[in-house]
Amino acid sequence: MKISMLRRTFLAAMVASFGVMSAGVAAAEKLKVAAIYTLPVEQQWISRIHKALNTAAERGDIEYSFSESVANTDYERVMREYAEQGMQLIVGEVFALERAARKVAKDYPETAFLMGSSFGPVAPNFSVFDNWIHEPSYLTGMVAGAATESNLIGMVGGYAIPEVNRLMHAFMDGARAVNPEVKFLVNFIDSWYDPPKAKESAFAMMDAGADVMYAERFGVSDAAVERGIKAIGNVIDTSGDYPGTIMASAIWHMEATVDKAVSQVAAGTFEAADYGQYSFMAYGGGSLVMDESLVDAETVAAVKAKETEILDGLFRVNVNDQRPVSDN
Amino acid sequence: MMDLFNILVTESFWAASLRIASPLIFGVLGALICERAGVLNLGIEGIFVVGAMCGWMAVWLGAGLWGGVLVAALAGGLFGLLHAFLTVPLGLSQHVSGLGITLFATSVSYFTYRTALPNVSSPPRIEPFQPMDVPILSDLPFLGPVLFQQTALTWLALLMVALVWYVMDRTALGVALKAVGDNPDSVDAQGLSVYALRIWAIVAGSAMMALGGAFLTMSAFDAFFFGMVNGRGWVCIALVIFASWRPGKALLGALLFGAFDALQVRLQTEMGALVPGQVFLMAPYILSIVALVIAARSADYPRALLTPWFKGQR
Numbered sequence: 222m223k224i225s226m227l228r229r230t231f232l233a234a235m236v237a238s239f240g241v242m243s244a245g246v247a248a249a250e251k252l253k254v255a256a257i258y259t260l261p262v263e264q265q266w267i268s269r270i271h272k273a274l275n276t277a278a279e280r281g282d283i284e285y286s287f288s289e290s291v292a293n294t295d296y297e298r299v300m301r302e303y304a305e306q307g308m309q310l311i312v313g314e315v316f317a318l319e320r321a322a323r324k325v326a327k328d329y330p331e332t333a334f335l336m337g338s339s340f341g342p343v344a345p346n347f348s349v350f351d352n353w354i355h356e357p358s359y360l361t362g363m364v365a366g367a368a369t370e371s372n373l374i375g376m377v378g379g380y381a382i383p384e385v386n387r388l389m390h391a392f393m394d395g396a397r398a399v400n401p402e403v404k405f406l407v408n409f410i411d412s413w414y415d416p417p418k419a420k421e422s423a424f425a426m427m428d429a430g431a432d433v434m435y436a437e438r439f440g441v442s443d444a445a446v447e448r449g450i451k452a453i454g455n456v457i458d459t460s461g462d463y464p465g466t467i468m469a470s471a472i473w474h475m476e477a478t479v480d481k482a483v484s485q486v487a488a489g490t491f492e493a494a495d496y497g498q499y500s501f502m503a504y505g506g507g508s509l510v511m512d513e514s515l516v517d518a519e520t521v522a523a524v525k526a527k528e529t530e531i532l533d534g535l536f537r538v539n540v541n542d543q544r545p546v547s548d549n
Numbered sequence: 550m551m552d553l554f555n556i557l558v559t560e561s562f563w564a565a566s567l568r569i570a571s572p573l574i575f576g577v578l579g580a581l582i583c584e585r586a587g588v589l590n591l592g593i594e595g596i597f598v599v600g601a602m603c604g605w606m607a608v609w610l611g612a613g614l615w616g617g618v619l620v621a622a623l624a625g626g627l628f629g630l631l632h633a634f635l636t637v638p639l640g641l642s643q644h645v646s647g648l649g650i651t652l653f654a655t656s657v658s659y660f661t662y663r664t665a666l667p668n669v670s671s672p673p674r675i676e677p678f679q680p681m682d683v684p685i686l687s688d689l690p691f692l693g694p695v696l697f698q699q700t701a702l703t704w705l706a707l708l709m710v711a712l713v714w715y716v717m718d719r720t721a722l723g724v725a726l727k728a729v730g731d732n733p734d735s736v737d738a739q740g741l742s743v744y745a746l747r748i749w750a751i752v753a754g755s756a757m758m759a760l761g762g763a764f765l766t767m768s769a770f771d772a773f774f775f776g777m778v779n780g781r782g783w784v785c786i787a788l789v790i791f792a793s794w795r796p797g798k799a800l801l802g803a804l805l806f807g808a809f810d811a812l813q814v815r816l817q818t819e820m821g822a823l824v825p826g827q828v829f830l831m832a833p834y835i836l837s838i839v840a841l842v843i844a845a846r847s848a849d850y851p852r853a854l855l856t857p858w859f860k861g862q863r
Binding site (some may be wrong): 260262263268272286290294381406407408409410411412413414415416417418420421422424425426428429441443447457460462546547 | 559565569645659774775814819822
């Protein structure tokens, strides 16, 4: 009896304190943003979103909370929970639950959703984005195509989904543009997170003669370092971790996308839209970093000329979402 | 067909096979020790994660590579002790306890990692074990690259095969260990402690499993990631049946799986345009199942496996 009384008092106190806490939050002027990730925030793709949201939070624009490693099967529940808590903007990735996520958005028309997705936006509140960095990927392809001596480039990917395939194809197009002889070895490990396996795939490609590696996953650059060959980075800049190995990287900046969405929500003008373009180079959503000490001057000049063309809207990189395969 | 032959004769293929097999060798030996003593340890997947996390983190904190190996083994042994406590004196379901250990050990590792490193964009890297360069031996044709350019941990794995074989087949301890998994009453009648033998076997086996995890972060790679164990522990549970609980065959099974995996990577690269890549990715697992079906028909299970034993009860 005594215990149950105690417990009831405790529960009441808990409820009361939660009430006070949420009241405190409501008093603040900041936009309430939640992010839901299916993988840890270390994962390359997610780390870019996490970084952009943290930057916005540090600036004082938003109040940022997030859940990482949420299973796809649990994702819908977490979306609803954040929506119920009164989050104004929910950011995340719905590649494995496209239909279900859109249903949730429909149930919470007052909440703005900005989701990584392979499909389109849904009015009134479901916007989509993705890492559309095919432009810098094309440029890194030019670097790789000029660098290979065996005319064989190895590419190790996670899963063959549109956002991965697209960047790989842009890279391949860039390499072919400067070197018509170039051939590719392509492999997927069907995991976002198995560096030893990615490393083994890379070793196998080097055994087959590849002398430049496209490092879509962690582990590939490590293999390149071990064998003393060059690699191309993707999404994040890892050149500091692998000095003398990463010739160039296509970097994704999520800031442009996040800032745009945050300002729209704050102004009350958020609409369902495809935010993909904010990852383009013209919006500062994608960029090229190149280690000019590892790339010959002629290629550097050619790449920079092409970069200017892209920024000026004079060159459009082709988009191809099909699974890439090895040349035989 | 010619391609396949060309792959199979290259030294780099066999070097890769041994490299891929190394963590599995530790894992199969660990599972073998536990099961020989009569206790199934499904905590293996989680203990792999613990080993991967603790070994790497110890090195990162400055313990040195061998210090990291030791820490990983101790951490694995600790979770083994928990499993042993639940399954031996308490006699609880070995399946349920083992799966619980896997969930618990995995979560504790992730929790520890995130608490220690709340704000990292990519996990800190350590200087891992490097491939050996043994004078003369490393330069031998074929054998050099396959055997003598591996890291020290791969050698440790091979050494452990010999050690486990020796203890099992050549020492009184081995006889007692096998007996406790076959007929614990006879061990009890000899005046030996069934509890002590089983508990220590599980602790030792779990420490061995943790070394498999440590291999991933300290030799195969140089950092810890969530989810990087990726089912390797479960594979060992199948391999131990394939091995009929014998260390020599455990080595063979691990190597076979490693070879299948090394092969699928190469075939996928070469033939990805003709056959969906997933076919190759699942090949090692399918071939393990096939091998298991063949081997398990004649498998000589430890007779008291999964059977709890209580003192004074017959």
